[in-house]
Each structure stands twice: as structure tokens, then as C-alpha cells.
Amino acid sequence: MKDYSEFEHVLASKDNKQSKKEKKRLQEKDRSKSKPSPVEGKRGRVLSVSSTEVIVDLDGEEVPCSLRGILKKEKSDQKRVIAIGDFVIVDERGQVAAVEERYSQLARRDNLRRRLAQVIAANIDQVIIVTSVAEPSLKPSLIDRYIISAIRGHMSPLVIVNKIDLAQDKANLDEILSIYKNLNIPVIEVCCLNKKGINELRQAMKGKASVFSGQSGVGKTTLINLIAGTDYKTGEIVEKTQKGVHTTTQSTLVKIDDDSFCIDTPGIKSFSLWDVTTEELAHYFSDLQQFSTDCKFVNCTHTHEPHCGVRKAVEEGKVSKLRYDSYVTIREGNDEDQKNHWE
DSSP, X not given: XXXXXXXXXXXXXXXXXXXXXHHHHHHHHTGGGSOOOSSOSEEEEEEEEOSSOEEEEETTEEEEEEEOHHHHTOOOSBSOSOOTTOEEEEOTTSEEEEEOOOSOEEEEEOSSSTTSEEEEEESOSEEEEEEESTTTTOOHHHHHHXXXXXXXXXXXEEEEEEOGGGOSOHHHHHHHHHHHHHTTOOEEEOBTXXXXXXXXXXXXXXXXXXXXXXXXTSSHHHHHHHHHOOOOOOOOEETTTTEEOOOOOSOEEEXXXXXXXXXXXXXXXXXXXXXXXXXXXXXXXXXXXXXGGGOSSTTOOSXXXXXXXXXHHHHTTSSOHHHHHXXXXXXXXXXXXXXXXXX
């Protein structure tokens, strides 16, 4: 995993992060030898979750299970106590009796109950953030929210720009992509029609568990079909709204080979950050934050205060205005695809 400590001034030092990375690597390598659960049963991994059942991989067999009553009653800040990718213990009655501690998770704020987190995937190595040049259009603020959530959830972000053949304003696209490349976040340009970038993406997924995330219609399912050889249904773009149809209705863990897995997720209409304060948000924009030393006020939000070093850097062209606009959009919660309410 890459070192994203420049985003995480609120977390441990770089040396400590290296230690944590090594510990995580060993956990992944030796996951089957984890401490025995206090609950007896067979250990498996959750492949899919619905309102009626949980599908668990038990020794290569997909087994429908239910949740033990005590888990249903367990109080948590999460919408569901179980998520795709969880390692669980299934008892002799076919009930999920225990859920192992996660080493990573991708979560967003639940749309209806905003004090709860909706965990999209657990125990994943990288978040593949799929966007498209057009149909639907690329949204930097959405990419940034996924990047923040990935890093906060102890996963590596990977940005995929699909439908590269539809690019008309190449200068604007290059500016956007250079932002992430300068932040050492890998970017792969892809075209599903001529297979451009597919081998590079396949190599980036080798030996890892990945979760595909992004808007409807950006091509997540098509990419998985190309990588995994599956034949999942894909949808078309609605011409009036230029947004995709939710063809993928339920997330599923897909095995690519013995060491590689991926999760296709339903396209999202909103992705609100979970458990990130406005004060913490600025730390994830380190390219902006480096100019905050020139701000007159220590607690400057970089949005309206006089003598703001960040806004001055934007005016002087030292910081991309696209990047700054993304920061303001997320902070103020005025993105049409993100009704984000800070608490």
C-alpha cells in the first residue's frame, strides 16, 4: 500500500504507518490462523448481504445463512452489523454467530439515518474509483470523497477514468488527472471498446481484494466483466439526465483467481463522508493546506476569511482552482450528488 501520510496529519507518524502496514500485510497473509473465535463453528467470508439472508463462502461453497438474534440486537453506529467481505463464524444451525474485527472498510453516511454509517465493503485492500470522461461526466469532488473515505478506511485509492475515447476537452482532463498523479494517487485511463488500460488495471488488481465504486453508468460492471470473465448485466445512460441506470442492485464479492477478488457495487446517487469533521477535511487536501501558514487566522476555513493564504495561492495559480472548488464543494455540501450535513 502506498504511503498517504500527507493526507493524514491527524494520524500517526510515517514510521508508525510503516509498522502498521507491515502488520496489516501479515494479517492478510495469515488470516486463516487468526485467534480462535469464542463461538464454535466454521469460518467463512461474506459474499453478499440482503434483507433476508447472508451468503457466506464456506470452504468454496456458497451457503445461505441467517444472522443469530444477538447480532441483530447489537447496538452500533452502523446501518448493518455485517458487510460484504466480512470474515464470520457460522454455527451448526447455519447462523452467522460472530463477525471478526475488520482491518479495513469503505463506508459512507447513511442517506436516511445520518448518524449511522453504511459499510459498503470490509477487509478490502483498494478502492477502485471509477469515473468517466462523459456520459456521465467526471466529478472531481466525488473522486475526492472516495479518496478520503478510502484512506480513512485504511485502503489504497486507485482512480480509473473510463470512456477516454469520448474526451473532447483534453486540456481540462489532463489538468484533473495531473492533480491526482502529483498526489501520488495512481490513475489509469481506460476504454472498454478498444481495451485500452485493461491489462494495466488487471495487473493493479493482482493479489488484492478490490471494491469498484462510482456513479451509475461509468462502466464498473463492464470493467469487471472484462477482468473476471463474468457476464453481469450492464445498463445504458438515460439521455435526458446523462446518468446511468442502477443495473447492479446488490453488491457481490467475485473471485478472479486464487489471490484476487473484487466487489461490484450499485451506482451511487450520493456519497456523504462518514465521521469526518470540517477541521479534519482540510488535512486531506494537503496541496491546499501547505499554504495555510500564510493565513491570518489560525482557524481559517479558506472559504471567506480575509488574508487567506490558500485563496491567494489559488489566485496566483499555485493551486489548481478545480482542486480548491472540490474542497469548497465538499465542505459546504453544495454538490448536487452529495447532500452532506456536518455535525
